[in-house]
Amino acid sequence: MNSRPIRHENIRTDAAALCEIGNRFVGNPGEAEARDYIKQRFRDVGLAHVREETFEVATYRARTARCELIGVASGSALACVGLQFTGSGDVESEAVDLGVLREPSDLDRAIRRCGGLAGRIAILQCPYPYLFTERLVAEGAVAVVDVSEARDGHICHLNAMMYPALAANPNGTRLPIPGVTVERGDAERLVEHVRVSSRRVRVVHDARYEIVTTANVVGELASVDGTGERAVIGGHYDSQLEGVGASDNASGIASLIEVADVLASTRLHRNLVFAAFADEEGGFRGSTHYCRLHRDTLDSTVGMVNLDAPGWAPSQRSLHADASIRALAVETARQVNWSPDEEMDASLFPGSDHNPFIDAGVPSCFFWRHPPTHPYYHTGGDTLDLLDFRVVADTATVSCAMIERLGTDRNLGLGRSRPSKRWLDLRPDGQR
Numbered sequence: 105m106n107s108r109p110i111r112h113e114n115i116r117t118d119a120a121a122l123c124e125i126g127n128r129f130v131g132n133p134g135e136a137e138a139r140d141y142i143k144q145r146f147r148d149v150g151l152a153h154v155r156e157e158t159f160e161v162a163t164y165r166a167r168t169a170r171c172e173l174i175g176v177a178s179g180s181a182l183a184c185v186g187l188q189f190t191g192s193g194d195v196e197s198e199a200v201d202l203g204v205l206r207e208p209s210d211l212d213r214a215i216r217r218c219g220g221l222a223g224r225i226a227i228l229q230c231p232y233p234y235l236f237t238e239r240l241v242a243e244g245a246v247a248v249v250d251v252s253e254a255r256d257g258h259i260c261h262l263n264a265m266m267y268p269a270l271a272a273n274p275n276g277t278r279l280p281i282p283g284v285t286v287e288r289g290d291a292e293r294l295v296e297h298v299r300v301s302s303r304r305v306r307v308v309h310d311a312r313y314e315i316v317t318t319a320n321v322v323g324e325l326a327s328v329d330g331t332g333e334r335a336v337i338g339g340h341y342d343s344q345l346e347g348v349g350a351s352d353n354a355s356g357i358a359s360l361i362e363v364a365d366v367l368a369s370t371r372l373h374r375n376l377v378f379a380a381f382a383d384e385e386g387g388f389r390g391s392t393h394y395c396r397l398h399r400d401t402l403d404s405t406v407g408m409v410n411l412d413a414p415g416w417a418p419s420q421r422s423l424h425a426d427a428s429i430r431a432l433a434v435e436t437a438r439q440v441n442w443s444p445d446e447e448m449d450a451s452l453f454p455g456s457d458h459n460p461f462i463d464a465g466v467p468s469c470f471f472w473r474h475p476p477t478h479p480y481y482h483t484g485g486d487t488l489d490l491l492d493f494r495v496v497a498d499t500a501t502v503s504c505a506m507i508e509r510l511g512t513d514r515n516l517g518l519g520r521s522r523p524s525k526r527w528l529d530l531r532p533d534g535q536r
């Protein structure tokens with residue numbers, strides 16, 4: 105490696121410019137403005153074939169979200185936002201508190217403990233409610249209330265449906281029951297009410313799902329010897345519904361631009377594709393679109409590196425990779441003094457834009473910061489001043505080393521990804 109080091113000042117400048125644009129939720133004006141900015145920056149740093157790859161998605165437009173305690177004299181309305189990709193409805197029923205859920209076995213235990221969900225409103229606490237919602241419906245729950253884990257009055261914007269359901273059917277998938285996410289302090293009142301009081305709760309949710317046109321922004325660095333093989337590095341440029349998404353994921357896109365700049369004059373053995381994905385927050389729909397559009401090239405795509413929320417400083421170094429690329433990711437990371445504090449098989453958890461690539465056969469890895477989750481995850485509190493750009497640069501450095509390795513090492517021998525659990529099948533017919 106003889107490229108210059110990653111500079112945290114450069115990442116900060118691009119992240120600040122993206123935050124300056126404002127909210128980048130899919131279909132919002134800021135999202136289109138961010139695309140123009142990224143295209144310009146991709147060209148500035150020397151990427152070739154810079155282009156938009158457009159597609160259509162249904163985006164969430166909230167109309168009403170209410171959660172009320174029934175049988176309480178005053179102050180019965182709780183601060184809440186709509187739980188995205190739930191249905192519209194107005195439900196009053198007994199509610200049951202399922203507690204903190206992190207994996208399916210937690211839900212099994214909670215259901216046994218409460219004696220069943222039929223006809224009841226399910227209260228749960230999890231930043232990934234989409235892992236549980238279909239099961240709640242199957243168990244007969246009539247509405248879902250998620251407890252936001254964000255601090256200081258902020259409320260997380262979360263999804264009830266996610267990859268692969270939304271990616272597979274982007275314009276038609278909804279949970280058949282209504283849902284809301286309740287502010288953490290108000291949720292304590294809710295849980296107390298359900299434990300000792302009337303237990304009856306009213307949940308109202310109304311939203312429409314508007315079809316909008318969005319696009320991935322893609323640019324490339326060409327190999328010197330034209331092998332026809334490539335590797336992809338990408339991250340999402342959209343934000344959730346509120347705020348500027350500094351951590352998630354202006355800092356990841358700014359890192360992507362810096363990596364492109366660092367590698368622009370590297371002698372490559374494979375083409376490198378730099379992708380700013382649209383609409384990760386609505387179910388990795390930009391990265392899924394990339395895999396569908398480029399399915400003819402996936403067999404010659406040797407690997408993928410994802411950049412998402414790289415800089416929440418108090419968190420640990422976390423490596424998510426599928427089994428085919430894990431050893432190479434660990435070895436490459438050690439060369440830049442980046443040892444993971446925790447590791448996870450990325451094919452077991454639908455977490456970000458690397459998952460469609462893993463499901464499509466491409467060995468993929470994601471160098472991340474977690475746990476803990478950012479305290480203002482998916483809220484208006486995710487602002488630039490909370491980020492430590494030395495930590496962002498640390499994650500960008502290991503991601504850069506990995507994509508450089510994928511672009512230059514002649515003898516990778518990774519084969520294809522080994523999804524322990526394949527959610528979305530993008531393989532051509534006949535390869536099953």
Ligand SMILES: [Zn+2]
Binds near residue numbers: 340352384412413
């Ligand atoms: Zn993100």
